[in-house]
Amino acid sequence: MSLPSVADSVQPAGATVGSGPPEEATRRTAGGDVFRAVAHNRKALAGVGLLLGFVVLALIPGQIAPDDPRAKIYTPGLGPSWHHLFGTTAYGEDVFSQLVWGTRQSLLIAVLVGGLATVIGVVVGVSAGYLGGTTDGILSLITDVILVIPIFPLIIVIAAYERNSGFFTLVIVLGLLGWSYGARQLRSQTLSLRTRDFLEAARVRGERKSYVIVKEILPTMTSLIVASFLGAAVYAVLFAAGLQFIGLGDPNSQSWGTMLYWAENNEALGAGMTYWAIMPGVFVALLGAAFALLNYAFDEISSPALRLRKLETTGVDAEQETAVPIRPPDEKNILEVRDLSVAYASDHGPVVAVDRVSFELGRGEFLGIVGESACGKSTLVYAIARLLGAPLAGEITGGQVFFKGRDMVTLADKELRHIRWRDYSVVMQSAMNALNPVLTVADQMRDACEAHSTMSKREIEQRSKEVLRLVSIDPVHLHSYPHQLSGGMRQRAMIAMALLFTPELIVMDEPTSALDVVGQRSLMVQIKELQERLGFAVIFVTHDMSLVRHFSDRLLVMYAAQVAELGLTRQVFAKPLHPYTTGLLEAFPSIHGPKEHLLGIPGQPPDLLRLPPGCRFAPRCPHVADRCRVERPALYRVNGELVRCFLHEQAEEPVAVSTEGVA
Amino acid sequence: MSEPLLRAEGLTRHFRVGKLLSSQKLHAVDDVLFELGRGEIVALVGESGSGKSTIARLIARVYRPTAGEIFFEGRPVSALRTRRQRLAYASDVAMVFQDPYSSINPAYRVTHPIRRGVVLHRRDVPRSKRQEEVVESLASVGLLPAAQVAAKFPHELSGGQRQRVGFASALVVKPKLIVADEPVSMLDVSIRIGVLNLMSELREREGVSFLYITHDVASARYVADRVLVLYAGHLVEEGPTEDVIQRPKHPYTQLLLSAVPDPRAPLGVSDAADVGEPPKVIDPKEGCRFRARCPLAIDRCETETPRLRPVGRGRLAACHVAQAD
Numbered sequence: 011m012s013l014p015s016v017a018d019s020v021q022p023a024g025a026t027v028g029s030g031p032p033e034e035a036t037r038r039t040a041g042g043d044v045f046r047a048v049a050h051n052r053k054a055l056a057g058v059g060l061l062l063g064f065v066v067l068a069l070i071p072g073q074i075a076p077d078d079p080r081a082k083i084y085t086p087g088l089g090p091s092w093h094h095l096f097g098t099t100a101y102g103e104d105v106f107s108q109l110v111w112g113t114r115q116s117l118l119i120a121v122l123v124g125g126l127a128t129v130i131g132v133v134v135g136v137s138a139g140y141l142g143g144t145t146d147g148i149l150s151l152i153t154d155v156i157l158v159i160p161i162f163p164l165i166i167v168i169a170a171y172e173r174n175s176g177f178f179t180l181v182i183v184l185g186l187l188g189w190s191y192g193a194r195q196l197r198s199q200t201l202s203l204r205t206r207d208f209l210e211a212a213r214v215r216g217e218r219k220s221y222v223i224v225k226e227i228l229p230t231m232t233s234l235i236v237a238s239f240l241g242a243a244v245y246a247v248l249f250a251a252g253l254q255f256i257g258l259g260d261p262n263s264q265s266w267g268t269m270l271y272w273a274e275n276n277e278a279l280g281a282g283m284t285y286w287a288i289m290p291g292v293f294v295a296l297l298g299a300a301f302a303l304l305n306y307a308f309d310e311i312s313s314p315a316l317r318l319r320k321l322e323t324t325g326v327d328a329e330q331e332t333a334v335p336i337r338p339p340d341e342k343n344i345l346e347v348r349d350l351s352v353a354y355a356s357d358h359g360p361v362v363a364v365d366r367v368s369f370e371l372g373r374g375e376f377l378g379i380v381g382e383s384a385c386g387k388s389t390l391v392y393a394i395a396r397l398l399g400a401p402l403a404g405e406i407t408g409g410q411v412f413f414k415g416r417d418m419v420t421l422a423d424k425e426l427r428h429i430r431w432r433d434y435s436v437v438m439q440s441a442m443n444a445l446n447p448v449l450t451v452a453d454q455m456r457d458a459c460e461a462h463s464t465m466s467k468r469e470i471e472q473r474s475k476e477v478l479r480l481v482s483i484d485p486v487h488l489h490s491y492p493h494q495l496s497g498g499m500r501q502r503a504m505i506a507m508a509l510l511f512t513p514e515l516i517v518m519d520e521p522t523s524a525l526d527v528v529g530q531r532s533l534m535v536q537i538k539e540l541q542e543r544l545g546f547a548v549i550f551v552t553h554d555m556s557l558v559r560h561f562s563d564r565l566l567v568m569y570a571a572q573v574a575e576l577g578l579t580r581q582v583f584a585k586p587l588h589p590y591t592t593g594l595l596e597a598f599p600s601i602h603g604p605k606e607h608l609l610g611i612p613g614q615p616p617d618l619l620r621l622p623p624g625c626r627f628a629p630r631c632p633h634v635a636d637r638c639r640v641e642r643p644a645l646y647r648v649n650g651e652l653v654r655c656f657l658h659e660q661a662e663e664p665v666a667v668s669t670e671g672v673a
Numbered sequence: 674m675s676e677p678l679l680r681a682e683g684l685t686r687h688f689r690v691g692k693l694l695s696s697q698k699l700h701a702v703d704d705v706l707f708e709l710g711r712g713e714i715v716a717l718v719g720e721s722g723s724g725k726s727t728i729a730r731l732i733a734r735v736y737r738p739t740a741g742e743i744f745f746e747g748r749p750v751s752a753l754r755t756r757r758q759r760l761a762y763a764s765d766v767a768m769v770f771q772d773p774y775s776s777i778n779p780a781y782r783v784t785h786p787i788r789r790g791v792v793l794h795r796r797d798v799p800r801s802k803r804q805e806e807v808v809e810s811l812a813s814v815g816l817l818p819a820a821q822v823a824a825k826f827p828h829e830l831s832g833g834q835r836q837r838v839g840f841a842s843a844l845v846v847k848p849k850l851i852v853a854d855e856p857v858s859m860l861d862v863s864i865r866i867g868v869l870n871l872m873s874e875l876r877e878r879e880g881v882s883f884l885y886i887t888h889d890v891a892s893a894r895y896v897a898d899r900v901l902v903l904y905a906g907h908l909v910e911e912g913p914t915e916d917v918i919q920r921p922k923h924p925y926t927q928l929l930l931s932a933v934p935d936p937r938a939p940l941g942v943s944d945a946a947d948v949g950e951p952p953k954v955i956d957p958k959e960g961c962r963f964r965a966r967c968p969l970a971i972d973r974c975e976t977e978t979p980r981l982r983p984v985g986r987g988r989l990a991a992c993h994v995a996q997a998d
Contacts, residue, residue, distance in 0.1 A: 206775045206776075207770040207771070207772055207775045207776035208775060208776050208777055208778040208786070210730075210735060210770070211768070211770060211776055211786060211839075211842070212778075212786075212789070213735060214733045214734070214735060214763065214767070214768045215763060215767075215786070215789060215790060215793060215842075215846075216759060216760045216763035216764070216793050216794070217789065217793070226778055229778070229780035229781065230778060230779060230780045232780070382861045382863050382864075383831075383832065383861050496722075497721070526720040526721050526888045527720075527888050527889055527890075527929070527932040527933060527934060528720055528888075528928060528929065528932040529720070530932070530934070531931070531932040531934075532932075553861045553862055553863070554862050554934055555862070555936045556862075556934035556935055556936040557934065559936045559937075583936060583937075593863065594862065594863055595936050595937070597862050597863045597864075597865065597866050598862065598891065598934060598935055598936055598937075599866070599869070599891045599892055599894060599895035600891060600935050600937065601890060601891045601894055601918050601930060601933050601935065602935070602937070605894065605895070605915075607870075608866045608870075608895070609866065609867075609870075610863055610864055610865065610866030610867050610870075611863040611864070612867070614831050614833065614834075614864070
């Protein structure tokens with residue numbers, strides 16, 4: 011499953027090829043992963059434990075139950091005792107023994123019905139989703155019809171017809187009626203897969219349709235298939251017990267449902283044989299719970315987004331705690347970020363995604379933040395905007411963020427809500443994900459206005475039209491839904507929303523990277539014009555240096571969670587100091603001058619969990635020296651710029667802006 | 674002149690759009706004619722919505738043309754009937770996709786598509802040698818150490834590495850043509866060059882032709898011999914890359930050139946915000962499709978669709994205003 015694109019930018023690149031630790035450690039097996047995941051999930055452990063218990067009961071009832079469940083050898087209606095754990099029935103049978111012997115049938119029904127329903131559901135759902143057209147029409151119709159059939163009455167009718175055929179009729183009827191819910195889910199999942207490139211790739215490669223369905227689609231849906239099996243199993247256990255309770259099926263079979271039937275017939279509750287009446291229900295509930303727990307657990311394991319990992323801050327960065335006297339922020343700066351660190355939890359321990367980053371932003375200033383995927387640039391701005399959580403995980407582990415003189419890090423959520431959007435706003439990477447698809451642009455603007463101001467309906471309408479005009483969108487689009495707008499228009503609409511309250515700072519996270527070159531360029535020109543006209547400050551995050559070339563005042567180059575270089579844009583472009591910056595600049599083929607062979611930046615950013623011991627850029631650096639591999643460079647100040655590279659150590663002494671570099 | 678590797682004639686693809694009973698037609702590709710030589714890298718340049726991905730899928734036989742024909746080595750592609758013929762074509766023409774995050778099945782190791790390519794198209798490789806072949810092809814696209822990369826799952830690789838896997842699975846079937854649909858647009862700028870270099874290298878080493886689809890003219894200049902510019906389903910300009918970039922004839926090509934991401938470029942005059950986008954061409958009338966965005970449009974552009982005409986040596990442009998050399 012692919013992650014949302016924003017989240018990609020902080021995920022560690024996985025095991026680094028070539029430069030990593032021994033590969034054996036990173037090689038994984040699917041089986042091992044599942045085992046580990048189950049062992050770490052409480053719901054899964056409880057579910058597996060319960061289910062194993064029932065499996066044991068079903069396999070060796072003779073060893074566990076003291077008596078033959080049908081032996082009517084005791085005094086009828088005994089209460090619970092050491093000898094009869096749950097008492098005896100009105101016929102003098104041991105209740106506990108009956109429960110144990112009844113497990114087998116319930117479990118068998120669950121497994122058989124679950125299996126049957128899943129097979130039908132998979133075949134119908136996946137064929138409908140993949141083949142589409144008329145096939146889909148017919149199959150979906152059948153699915154929907156089955157879904158709305160009132161199952162219980164129908165089963166009663168069918169089971170009554172087949173009164174004495176018992177077990178297998180029950181399994182087949184339940185199976186034939188229980189697949190539709192799973193089929194619908196599998197169909198919609200298949201539909202969403204249909205446009206995925208790997209299926210198209212398989213077709214272009216020349217694979218047959220049957221191969222694509224069985225070997226390409228099914229393996230990606232394991233979690234749904236398991237869920238559909240477990241769901242059907244729960245349904246089967248409950249329905250079977252219910253049917254047997256009302257006397258359908260074979261009343262002489264050994265099952266929890268028939269126990270309920272006989273208990274009811276003998277008015278067990280009134281006659282003091284409480285456990286006879288209650289315990290079968292409890293067992294049904296426990297078996298149902300076992301399947302349901304497994305279902306939940308499987309959901310959590312297969313979609314990590316549902317799992318809440320707790321960040322263990324101990325040992326993340328002890329150095330942070332050394333108290334630095336806090337300077338008051340400078341009046342002329344709208345934003346001052348000091349030694350900001352952010353970490354998030356991963357399966358392999360805490361990952362420091364932003365490592366002691368400091369910078370200042372003047373009022374009306376335009377700062378570009380550039381770097382490759384996973385360098386921490388998105389995490390940095392999300393932390394500044396106090397938006398960490400979903401989709402970008404992370405916690406601020408140290409530092410301060412002064413926005414208009416107040417420390418955002420310590421601000422309570424209530425106060426944050428007050429200034430967010432009014433004083434600063436955020437434009438996300440993908441407008442398609444950030445805009446709500448079922449609301450019109452007008453609705454979304456109204457929601458924002460109502461949440462953050464006391465404007466009247468007319469004022470809101472007025473203001474919405476105004477901001478749309480600002481970004482050159484005809485106000486007729488105010489009542490359009492996001493999907494009716496083109497990609498460029500959606501991005502501009504997002505910027506319009508950010509402008510609703512004329513904020514003093516707008517944070518933009520790659521707002522143009524989903525657009526074509528022409529759209530990118532025109533959007534940048536527009537952002538710059540607006541900024542000059544309205545005077546807000548901008549933090550602009552991108553991986554594309556060319557975008558900020560003419561528009562930003564200053565440039566912050568990030569590499570592997572740290573500041574690599576920070577300086578005036580003009581100066582950085584004219585004379586880049588860090589080899590990484592040079593590499594970023596030289597990664598562009600040009601349409602000017604003679605054609606040159608370019609190399610880009612070979613290799614890839616380091617895994618933040620396995621940082622190189624020296625300079626983080628050393629493995630990819632064309633100027634690497636022995637020292638770079640063992641010693642960490644500090645930030646050096648050269649001609650008013652900051653750069654983290656030993657090449658510039660001699661130029662001036664290290665800056666005392668941060669507590670780092672001591673290591 | 675010898676037979677080109679691939680020739681498209683009057684290639685047209687329409688899609689029905691709108692509600693169930695509407696007969697509106699989206700003209701994704703209209704009457705496109707071009708050739709592709711052996712060992713040639715041709716860039717197909719245009720914005721999203723210009724029809725370039727549709728052309729890629731027509732060539733890869735994902736779509737069938739509404740009209741027109743594609744000839745591969747002189748034989749019409751629509752005449753492929755048997756599974757054997759279609760497999761042979763699939764082995765001659767491979768494709769690399771835009772999104773490296775969705776083009777490899779996440780349920781398998783990264784070698785899955787490569788291995789399937791070997792199973793389907795390389796009958797000469799015995800079962801016991803397959804893994805060797807797969808690992809070799811990983812190495813040939815620069816994924817080293819190949820044996821270790823082969824054991825990984827897609828999520829363990831970066832975008833650039835995944836895109837290399839895409840090239841490896843295209844290459845392993847020994848194709849004569851690789852259709853690369855925006856192979857770098859979703860990658861970080863810093864690693865794009867590596868993938869572009871890989872294309873030139875594969876052309877040199879394996880003699881394979883490329884149809885390189887992109888919206889970035891500068892990357893087209895970097896790898897391609899010839900460039901085709903597409904706007905709203907029409908081919909609007911064609912010629913040797915260097916020539917087209919130095920002296921663009923069509924006003925749309927000029928717009929594309931002004932938008933090229935180049936950190937060293939001066940801020941041009943033409944950067945005045947052009948907020949236009951390629952129109953969705955639904956049941957079009959006569960007339961130039963670029964006219965609404967065109968700074969040079971004249972009355973004739975409203976009434977008459979410009980045809981491609983020669984505007985210099987090896988140069989074609991579809992514009993009433995463009996001057997020939």
